[in-house]
Amino acid sequence: MTIVKNSPFLKKDIFIMILMIIIVPIAGEINFYPVNATFRISFGVPAFLFFLLLFRNFPVVIPGFLTALNIVGIRILIEFIMNRHFLWTSSFHSNFSSFFFYLAYVCFFYFGKVHRFYHQLLLIGLFGILIEIAADLVELTVQYFFLGSTFRLGALNEILIMAISHSFIVLSFFTIMRLYEAQERERQIRKQNERMLLLISNLYEESIHLKKTLINAENITKKSYDLYKSLNDIKNKGAFIDSIEEFGRKALMIAGEVHEIKKDNQRIFAGISKLISVESFGDYINLHELIAIVKRTNEKYADLLKKEIEIKYFINGDHPDYHVFTLLSIINNIVTNAVEAIEDSGTITINIKRDLHSIEFQIADTGPGILPKHKNLIYKPGFTSKYDTSGNPSTGMGLSFVKDMVEQLEGDISVEDQANGPGAVFIIRIPIIHLMKRG
Numbered sequence: 001m002t003i004v005k006n007s008p009f010l011k012k013d014i015f016i017m018i019l020m021i022i023i024v025p026i027a028g029e030i031n032f033y034p035v036n037a038t039f040r041i042s043f044g045v046p047a048f049l050f051f052l053l054l055f056r057n058f059p060v061v062i063p064g065f066l067t068a069l070n071i072v073g074i075r076i077l078i079e080f081i082m083n084r085h086f087l088w089t090s091s092f093h094s095n096f097s098s099f100f101f102y103l104a105y106v107c108f109f110y111f112g113k114v115h116r117f118y119h120q121l122l123l124i125g126l127f128g129i130l131i132e133i134a135a136d137l138v139e140l141t142v143q144y145f146f147l148g149s150t151f152r153l154g155a156l157n158e159i160l161i162m163a164i165s166h167s168f169i170v171l172s173f174f175t176i177m178r179l180y181e182a183q184e185r186e187r188q189i190r191k192q193n194e195r196m197l198l199l200i201s202n203l204y205e206e207s208i209h210l211k212k213t214l215i216n217a218e219n220i221t222k223k224s225y226d227l228y229k230s231l232n233d234i235k236n237k238g239a240f241i242d243s244i245e246e247f248g249r250k251a252l253m254i255a256g257e258v259h260e261i262k263k264d265n266q267r268i269f270a271g272i273s274k275l276i277s278v279e280s281f282g283d284y285i286n287l288h289e290l291i292a293i294v295k296r297t298n299e300k301y302a303d304l305l306k307k308e309i310e311i312k313y314f315i316n317g318d319h320p321d322y323h324v325f326t327l328l329s330i331i332n333n334i335v336t337n338a339v340e341a342i343e344d345s346g347t348i349t350i351n352i353k354r355d356l357h358s359i360e361f362q363i364a365d366t367g368p369g370i371l372p373k374h375k376n377l378i379y380k381p382g383f384t385s386k387y388d389t390s391g392n393p394s395t396g397m398g399l400s401f402v403k404d405m406v407e408q409l410e411g412d413i414s415v416e417d418q419a420n421g422p423g424a425v426f427i428i429r430i431p432i433i434h435l436m437k438r439g
Helices: 002-006 008-028 044-054 061-082 088-111 121-147 155-236 241-276 287-304 324-341 398-408
Strands: 308-315 345-354 358-365 412-417 424-431
Touching (some): 008 044, 044 088, 121 155, 155 241, 287 324, 287 345, 324 345, 324 424
């Protein structure tokens, strides 16, 4: 029991075995006659092969043996329920040879090491045909020796056709399953990539803020030292000597403390810069893919906020690959603000166009819009008009960060009212040369 508990793969195989023991006998009773009244195709053998292919860390002979026993038991039970004049011996004689068919099938599968060809579907199909023919011959041999049944050579044609039909059914389902697995892997990889891009984009934002604090810290250090010198000058002139000396000492202490903050920030900034440097990552991305990431992530954010928001985008003109973290930081901030501003439902539209030297983003929403008296304040650090359900204000740093980034890129940002109805339109223009990969 300890091994099963500690091995998720083994637990999965045991779960598959239980399903196999239950489903294969039931599937064997589902059949149809495509050619005539004697040529029957059932789903028992395809289901049996399909389950055998799913095992990874469990010897398939054991579940195959248990399934073979259960098939005989289920068939006898069905005859017992359906037949008023049921005879145990007669029912056992007519069904026991099926046990040898499935047992031989799983043995041929195991010793043929068919799992080696898991990724080669045509070989699996070929092995399925050969194994079923061999298992049919084993069953016919058992019937001949124990029941005295006769064997017709003409039956080989039917056996071959049924084996091909069963293998075709298995390959069809197995191919569908493999396609689903591939699509699921692709979705997981895409989600991981999106999370990684957003994570590094956030780090990029933090690095910009951190760089700004470094400059501020340097300025504060200089001003504090200047204050210290000024106070010392006053002291030397003999005015307010005791107080001036105390003020000078405190100012020097402030300068020293701020200088320590600056050195700590420099170390942090150096580490983050190495992490997100262009040389290390080379992250330039197709514009359609980048905007699709913004669309998906913000639609998920809207779902989280229980809002029904449709995000549409239109890209005009030919565009080179742009620096992903720069654009993702700018556009994602504006779109996220729009998602938060829209109350219950609405639309966000992203229009992108370019001319010879610049790219323009128009991000429009159907939210409440921006009051005229606030249009000159929205870029001020700390200003916000957004509050959560508890009445706590937002940080008010998003738009100030966007404006700083756009201006560093020698671009400009403005906001207008929607032409038709409420809402706002942010217009951002940036020279393309600052977003492209330099040669």
